[in-house]
Amino acid sequence: MASISTKIGRFSLENPVILASGILDETSGSILRSLKSGAGAAVTKSIGTEERKGYQTPVISEIGTGLLNAVGLSNPGIDNFVEEYRNFPEKKRTIVSIFGGKVEEFVSLARKVEGIGFDKVELNLSCPHVKGVGSEVGQDLGMVEEIISEISGKTNLQIWAKLTPNVTDLISLAKASEKADAYVLINTLRATGVEIYSRKFVLSNTVGGYSGPGVKPVALRAVYDVYKETGKDIIGVGGITTWQDAIEFFLLGAKAIQVGTAILYEDYPIFNKINSGIRDYLDKEGFSKLDDLVGVMVGDAAFKNH
Amino acid sequence: MASISTKIGRFSLENPVILASGILDETSGSILRSLKSGAGAAVTKSIGTEERKGYQTPVISEIGTGLLNAVGLSNPGIDNFVEEYRNFPEKKRTIVSIFGGKVEEFVSLARKVEGIGFDKVELNLSCPHVKGVGSEVGQDLGMVEEIISEISGKTNLQIWAKLTPNVTDLISLAKASEKADAYVLINTLRATGVEIYSRKFVLSNTVGGYSGPGVKPVALRAVYDVYKETGKDIIGVGGITTWQDAIEFFLLGAKAIQVGTAILYEDYPIFNKINSGIRDYLDKEGFSKLDDLVGVMVGDAAFKNH
Amino acid sequence: MLHSRIIELNKENKDVFTLKFDSTIAAMPGQFIMIWAPGGKEIPMSLSDTSNPPTITFRTFGETTKTIAKLKVGDRFFYRGPYGNSYPVPTGRVAYVAGGTGLASINAMLLKYRGDVYVGARTKEDLFLLRNDFKIATDDGSAGFKGTVIDLFLPHVNEYDYIFVCGPEPMVKTMLDRIDRKIKAKVYISLERLMKCGVGICDSCSINGVRVCKDGTVFSMEEVLSLSEFGVYKRNEAGKIEFFVNGKR
């Protein structure tokens, strides 16, 4: 049977299906549940310096092609996080997502995360609906570069840079982040929704992030564009719901994938479902390991294939 | 019964449903058919200086949440266009979409279009998959500004600026285009798709444009953002398939809408279907005219409502 | 988001209302909907009648419930759902134990199945949806038994084959602490937690990785007993842990 293990930087994963940030990963109990349900790793909900309630409900709205959300980066703040996760048993398979508005904030968050024994952070440079953080930071190339080089200078953490697709020039953004160990592509698309009988926005924050099946074509393109230019390790995310979706991302260069919104449709069994689908595909298509699939449609490998 | 007529700049339309550029509007016969089938107006396929075959097939790929296309701006070139449309009977209700790589090209195209009696052009500043034109031009604020001011200086054409959503800062782009009579928002999203058993791209051009239901949340957000900032006339486009979709766009500030991909699902009856749905909604919700709906969720009007 | 019209809105007592809305939904007792006050919040609400047209019964706690209570017959009513699992079908002798607005969810069962009903409230004035044969407990003794509904119920616990419980977490916790865990009855408990999404993805309602909104709201007593966080702490809107201070809320 084909091997589906993978490696992101120096992190070896038994399987390539990772829980995305913001979905069922606020509480330590839920993160453990995803890991027990077959996730290769899990990313926490994004944690900031201070406790944040997030936006008032409605914070999500299901639409035909996916999900709109503006949860508003609700999180207990790093100190409460540290409290809850100090004795957490799965620190190696859990990546802590952090967000901030300044370089120092990111560094201080990263240090606290490392302080209790985590060894990987995902930088949320991409949340599209909160002022002063997320994609507002993530569009500032100088700042992105500084955040990453500061964290990599001042900690031993492995750094995953989660980039925003809401930009003109994703390649420059990727290049500004090249000191990261891996790219995570993509966060949600800036979007909105309307309820026509009340004539109100479906999210209390008016504008939110769009995820789920409807964003997959954009996510695939982002992975392709960045892999072609940089060849770096990429974690694909955006609309992945089936194992077929996952294969598409691998073919364009992703070494692992994350699932978020699909949990709404498939619930916890999704991890095992995607994993066994990938294994099956590799076997049937004659690949002995997942790595042989990664990026075969891109660059030299693809040209050989044509 | 409520009135559904609308006005874009000095152009009065009997109804607000317009055929989008690139869908069933290469041949004059098809444009007439849309107008006869209930479209308030029609935009032609984008016309350039030279004859272009476009990309080889496959140029479209249906996916669950919409459509990927990379037709590649196939068009007969302006001189053949002029030939075919010289005696076209519906010049006032037809907007000629033009594209080019240089300011002079746009101006020369516009003049030829005006020369045979058309009075409106739509500037394709946004096609996401052809090198050197479309969104590559449309991301250059200085050039966008110059194209529009040159055409408005040198012709009497009404100008619709069709903008790309694939940018970091749509507002600045809109401001650079503010001499246009109206904004058309949005063109397709840059995207791609993969066939996993052949391990090939589903479009011959690898990357293409994404349209249909899956892009609606992004299009709504673009209309909202630009209307809130500029208050200008906007034609909403992107994923509109039902009259309910159309209402959503009006509520966020669009004065008219365009339909493209939805023709794949609903065919020519879509124009009358959307129009009667809008009329019905206005009647049932107690609006006497479409205009009373435009932008009510945005700015002052919306604040009064809260 | 679904939309319908209000067809009845009745005041049950000083701050409890029952709202009937013009929809046809396929729901089972124990399920809830997320109701929306346009421009305001979206909140979870049990169906107090799962036949069609359905009803909700709610206390005016704050902004949203107050806004909804002020609507009129004919006004639009917005919601999504139904969500969550439902109570199992009981057989044999059945008891229902409801604290506060927990009776709303229990009421949906009473409209379908018989059983003895134990209801608790602070005072007589807080009671609603009463029937003649209800066994009542009030904190101040203004109606029925003086004390908690748990005090009233526990002496009878061995008389039943099925026991359904819905009420505030501290009330349920008290019962679990005092009940004989080897009891012959099957005990099912509907839980309440802060809910943002209602569909199992935001994690705001989770207790030890179990989501009240999606894995519940109805759990067997054994499941609830396995949750070490239950009755000990809950989470605020930021996800921060907040310990329960006293047995009441």
Added chain:
Amino acid sequence: MLHSRIIELNKENKDVFTLKFDSTIAAMPGQFIMIWAPGGKEIPMSLSDTSNPPTITFRTFGETTKTIAKLKVGDRFFYRGPYGNSYPVPTGRVAYVAGGTGLASINAMLLKYRGDVYVGARTKEDLFLLRNDFKIATDDGSAGFKGTVIDLFLPHVNEYDYIFVCGPEPMVKTMLDRIDRKIKAKVYISLERLMKCGVGICDSCSINGVRVCKDGTVFSMEEVLSLSEFGVYKRNEAGKIEFFVNGKR
């Protein structure tokens, strides 16, 4: 894009092949699919057998058809569809008139309904899918009647209640120019035009605003007669008008 496996690939003559693929599709005679040579083009192809597993029958014109013809049994076969409308069900006496690869589409009818078949080709070597009772015309007289299939057929036109025609546009045009428009038979014609999308949105196959791929490919004679562009000009891949020069292609 659908994928299946090739289960048969037979050479019919020097450059015509029939390919059977392992799919179950609900198609009717006259419908077509878009077949794809991965990494290469996507082209329209009529189903020559609409039962399951279905077949296509094609001449190796250029890149794509040549690529497909080189595939082997067991290889993957990619397509989408079926698309287009279908031939109506005939009653009474029926004639089929096929020019060139137009016989592929007519063949799907022959597998379901009886009738007289008139087939035209350049030479004997270009014939394929022949049956004993076919009435044949070749340009060079190497088989059957010397001349066009229209010349062969027209004298018999009044013998039929239903006539089905499929062939190159100039051939159809010739027939329309010469046929008695008041004829008693119902005449249905399947058209061919350059097709990029196959699903009615790209406008590349349109004749006077009528899409061959979606409004057709099968039209009544009256419909075709109403198309002023038909047989006069077609469009190239750029949408540019190109006049037909001679009656052959």
